[in-house]
Amino acid sequence: MERIEEKLMILADAAKYDVSCSSSGSKRKNIGGIGDASSSGICHTYTEDGRCVSLLKILLTNHCIYDCAFCVSRKSNDVKRAAFTAEEVVDLTMNFYRRNYIEGLFLSSGIFKNADFTMERLLCIVKKLRLEERYNGYIHLKTIPGASEELIQEAGLYVDRMSINLEMPTEAGLKLVAPEKSHDAVRKPLQFVNTKIQTFQNEKKLIKHTPTFVPAGQSTQMVIGATPENDWEIMSVADEFYKKYQLKRVYYSGYIPINNSDAFLPQIGTNPPLIRENRLYQTDWLLRFYNFNLNEILNPAFTQLDLDIDPKLSWALRNLHLFPVDVNTADYQTIIRVPGIGRQSAMKIVSARKYGSLREYQLKKMGIAFNRAKHFIICADSAVSLGFKYAPQLKNIILQTGNSKYKLQTPENQLKLF
Amino acid sequence: MNYVFDGSYYGFLCCVFECFEMKEWQAVPVDENRFQPDIFQPHRTIFTDVDKAQRIQKGLKSKFGKSLTDDMYRAFLSEDLLAWQAAYHVMVQLFKGQTNVLENFGDSQVLYFHQTLKKVSRERHRMKAFIRFSKSNDGLFYALIEPDFNVLPLILSFFKNRYADQPWIIYDAKRKYGFYYDTITISEIEIDTTEQKNLQSTGLTIALDERDELFKRLWKQYFKSTNIEARKNMKLHLQHVPKRYWKYLIEKQK
Numbered sequence: 306m307e308r309i310e311e312k313l314m315i316l317a318d319a320a321k322y323d324v325s326c327s328s329s330g331s332k333r334k335n336i337g338g339i340g341d342a343s344s345s346g347i348c349h350t351y352t353e354d355g356r357c358v359s360l361l362k363i364l365l366t367n368h369c370i371y372d373c374a375f376c377v378s379r380k381s382n383d384v385k386r387a388a389f390t391a392e393e394v395v396d397l398t399m400n401f402y403r404r405n406y407i408e409g410l411f412l413s414s415g416i417f418k419n420a421d422f423t424m425e426r427l428l429c430i431v432k433k434l435r436l437e438e439r440y441n442g443y444i445h446l447k448t449i450p451g452a453s454e455e456l457i458q459e460a461g462l463y464v465d466r467m468s469i470n471l472e473m474p475t476e477a478g479l480k481l482v483a484p485e486k487s488h489d490a491v492r493k494p495l496q497f498v499n500t501k502i503q504t505f506q507n508e509k510k511l512i513k514h515t516p517t518f519v520p521a522g523q524s525t526q527m528v529i530g531a532t533p534e535n536d537w538e539i540m541s542v543a544d545e546f547y548k549k550y551q552l553k554r555v556y557y558s559g560y561i562p563i564n565n566s567d568a569f570l571p572q573i574g575t576n577p578p579l580i581r582e583n584r585l586y587q588t589d590w591l592l593r594f595y596n597f598n599l600n601e602i603l604n605p606a607f608t609q610l611d612l613d614i615d616p617k618l619s620w621a622l623r624n625l626h627l628f629p630v631d632v633n634t635a636d637y638q639t640i641i642r643v644p645g646i647g648r649q650s651a652m653k654i655v656s657a658r659k660y661g662s663l664r665e666y667q668l669k670k671m672g673i674a675f676n677r678a679k680h681f682i683i684c685a686d687s688a689v690s691l692g693f694k695y696a697p698q699l700k701n702i703i704l705q706t707g708n709s710k711y712k713l714q715t716p717e718n719q720l721k722l723f
Numbered sequence: 724m725n726y727v728f729d730g731s732y733y734g735f736l737c738c739v740f741e742c743f744e745m746k747e748w749q750a751v752p753v754d755e756n757r758f759q760p761d762i763f764q765p766h767r768t769i770f771t772d773v774d775k776a777q778r779i780q781k782g783l784k785s786k787f788g789k790s791l792t793d794d795m796y797r798a799f800l801s802e803d804l805l806a807w808q809a810a811y812h813v814m815v816q817l818f819k820g821q822t823n824v825l826e827n828f829g830d831s832q833v834l835y836f837h838q839t840l841k842k843v844s845r846e847r848h849r850m851k852a853f854i855r856f857s858k859s860n861d862g863l864f865y866a867l868i869e870p871d872f873n874v875l876p877l878i879l880s881f882f883k884n885r886y887a888d889q890p891w892i893i894y895d896a897k898r899k900y901g902f903y904y905d906t907i908t909i910s911e912i913e914i915d916t917t918e919q920k921n922l923q924s925t926g927l928t929i930a931l932d933e934r935d936e937l938f939k940r941l942w943k944q945y946f947k948s949t950n951i952e953a954r955k956n957m958k959l960h961l962q963h964v965p966k967r968y969w970k971y972l973i974e975k976q977k
Contacts (some may be wrong), residue, residue: 307937310944317948339888343881348963349852350974352950355959362949400938401945403864403889404856406973439888561953577953657828667829 313397315387319367319378320413323470323526324556328359328408328443330521331465338439340402340409342465342521347408360411360445361401365389365426369415373483374567375472375531375560378415382564388417391430399438409443409465410434420451428456431463443521450490454497466521466553467498471546474539478532481569491525495550498523502551522553529585530578531560531570537608540588544599547592557585584610591617594648595641613704618644621681622696628681633662645678676706724750725766727758732799733776735807739814740775741767752811757804779814787817791825797843798836800873806839808832847874851881855973856891857939858932865892867971873898879909939973946974 329346348357366388367378377384389397394412401407412430416423427446434440446464448457461467469491473479476488498519505518525546529539543555559577562570588610591597595617602616611619621628621644630643632654640651650673657663657671662685669675680699694702724747728734738752753766760766783792798810812832816824827833849870856864864886868875875895879902882891886904892912894901900913969975 310941313941313944314948317945321949321951335884335887337887339886341885343851345848347848347852350946350972351960351963352946353957353960354951354954355956355963356951356954357963358946358949361945397941400934401942403886404858404938404942405854405866405886406942442885559954561951579954653828656826660827660829663829670831670834671828 309393309397311385312387312389312393313363315385316364316367316389317362319384319415320362320364320411322377322558322561323362323411323413323447324356324558325445325468325524325526325554326357326359326362326411327466327521327524327554328445330553331443332520333441333443333465333517335441338441339399340440340442342441342443343408349405349407359408360443361398361407361409362411363389363394363397363413365394365412365414365423365430366417367415368417370418371416371483371485373472373486374570375482375528375563377563381566391426391433394430395433395438398434399440402440402442409445411445413447414449416449420449421453421456424449424452424456424460428460428463431460435463445521448494448498450486450494452494454494457494457497458501461498461501461519462516464519466524467519468524468526469494470526471542472526472528473532474527474529474534474542475532478534481532482567492550495523495525495546495552499550523550524552524554524556526556526558528558528560529582535608536581536585536588536610537603537605539585540592540599540603543589544592555589557582557589580612581610584612584616588616591620596638597642614700615644617642618677618700618703622700625696625699629683630681631683632668633658633683633685643678643681645674645676645681647673677703725758725761725764726750726752726769727755727766728752728769729771730754730756731771732796733773734769734771735799735811736776736779737769737771738811739779739818740772741769742815743818748815751808754804754807782818783814787822791817794840797877798839800877801839801843802873803839805835809836809839812836843872843874843877846870846872847877849968850874850878853968853972854878854882854893855971858935860930860932862932863890863892865894867894867896869897869967869970870895871967875900875902883909943974943976 326348327346328342329344331342332344333342335341346359348359350358352358364378366386367384368386368388369378369380372380394410398410402409412427414423414427427449431444431446434444444464445466445468446460448460448467448469450469471488471491472486473482479486479488502519502522505515509515527539527542539557546552546555559579559582560571561577562573562575565572588602591602592599597620602620603610610616621642628643630639632640637651637655640646640654641648646654650671653671654663654668657667664686665675665684668678668684680694680703726738726741728738735752738750742748742750755768758766780792783795795810795814798806809832813824813836824830825833828837850868854866854868856866858864873895875893875898882893883904888906890903890905892901892903894912900911902909903912964972964975
């Protein structure tokens with residue numbers, strides 16, 4: 306095995322816990338060179354864990370001065386260390402890109418020496434790609450917390466997306482696993498970059514040739530399941546960050562145990578909380594695309610999402626007085642709140658009903674999850690329902706007729722006899 | 724009434740023309756290669772007339788805009804007879820004056836038309852993602868594909884814009900044609916069967932760039948390393964990368 310292969314193995318392995326892989330949101334054009342950004346993003350392949358691969362996601366180095374308990378590259382962890390040279394990163398990126406393997410580069414790094422020193426190295430690679438190789442593809446760069454604003458601003462002129470990870474949902478949780486880090490160190494650069502983005506966008510309205518600055522916006526990531534925060538706390542933080550820093554995405558990453566040295570973390574062999582992670586993403590989507598308020602889905606009285614049913618269904622079951630909804634008269638905003646109906650189907654319903662009342666068979670064809678939705682809607686030919694169903698009853702019916710991959714092995718309300 | 728046409732896009736448009744000329748609103752277009760005569764259904768052969776077809780195309784463009792005109796072509800590229808009939812139905816309705824027929828998702832033909840567009844668009848997007856170029860020793864990047872639908876014409880501008888400074892060939896092995904880009908213009912290429920046999924018998928005729936093997940190996944290595952074993956989910960993997968595409972995906976080869 307050549308050394309470059311070994312380095313790629315080590316540094317891709319260390320970078321894979323960063324889940325962000327989106328390559329969307331940038332409209333960078335090819336200006337006399339190679340590459341452009343596809344605004345919808347392109348996933349070039351998917352690994353066997355089902356996650357998309359659109360960017361070459363690597364660390365510049367996994368040498369790190371910090372000792373964060375949840376991180377593979379922590380100082381005290383006994384793993385092979387490696388570091389790419391700037392030329393190697395550029396060579397890999399360009400050759401993968403030219404063969405259409407990847408959509409761009411995701412560059413992160415362990416902190417060596419200090420924040421500024423690391424940030425400078427990252428910036429140097431990005432500039433090499435843009436200026437020497439005339440590369441116009443996607444670049445996602447990690448902002449190194451604590452790096453100087455001049456460096457961050459300069460980087461922003463060359464990259465498409467920047468991100469800093471919150472790591473743990475709450476300050477208390479973070480102090481537990483990474484005493485040297487703080488949420489403030491994340492908030493400050495997020496705030497700084499966000500202000501800059503706004504400034505550049507305003508300038509663009511007046512002067513057409515304003516350079517782009519982080520056109521695909523910022524994102525962050527939280528590890529879940531390592532520290533004891535509940536779903537309500539996690540989503541409150543996400544909600545706040547979406548609103549305050551206009552983040553494009555908040556990623557939730559189920560904690561995967563890497564060693565047994567800290568007793569307070571889940572130990573090796575514990576399954577990562579995949580279902581919980583999925584439910585958090587669903588909630589995230591409801592907040593951003595379905596006009597839900599966080600306190601409708603999670604609040605101090607209801608702090609943990611159901612694992613066996615999705616958050617929209619769970620909300621509907623707690624608010625049965627709002628249903629059934631007549632799909633032939635209700636407005637779009639009401640229809641998208643029906644479990645089993647998404648935005649696309651709701652759009653189709655609103656558009657199609659101008660041509661005549663909609664019937665069940667038409668809704669089924671449009672692609673709604675009819676088994677779930679039928680309890681919450683009325684169509685032109687719906688049978689008159691016989692009596693009111695209580696929420697637990699309804700939940701059971703839906704769970705039994707559906708074939709959700711998340712079905713619990715035993716129903717909650719019935720104990721096994723033997 | 725069945726309209727039997729030659730299977731070309733212009734032939735398809737001529738069926739619409741014929742329908743209005745003869746006022747045969749119940750007619751259905753059928754591709755001659757897939758046509759089976761039916762005693763209960765009369766049929767007529769429609770000859771492809773470029774002028775007529777272009778009149779239909781112009782009419783579509785001026786009345787309903789470019790994107791809808793393109794949609795008709797995209798639906799046609801699905802090579803699905805039912806989708807062709809749905810597109811034909813939509814066109815006839817449009818020209819008859821039902822200008823918002825496309826909003827009627829309750830109509831099964833209209834819905835099928837939309838679903839076909841979605842399928843074609845998904846395949847087009849997949850090809851943007853799954854094409855893997857190999858580099859030959861003279862600097863040419865070439866790739867083979869076998870898409871479900873005939874989407875090659877839809878992805879050319881994407882590759883032209885993105886890989887503007889490198890010559891490339893994308894060849895559809897299923898439909899036996901491809902396109903060559905010489906860093907200035909794109910031209911269509913065809914390899915006929917005798918040529919293909921020659922190519923196969925002489926073995927690899929294209930010598931690879933000396934570092935091409937290395938980058939293929941590195942890509943496979945990256946694909947392996949970036950996978951998280953604890954999260955393994957083959958069902959999801961197969962859903963995103965169906966087996967029929969593996970043939971040309973370097974990372975899925977042994």
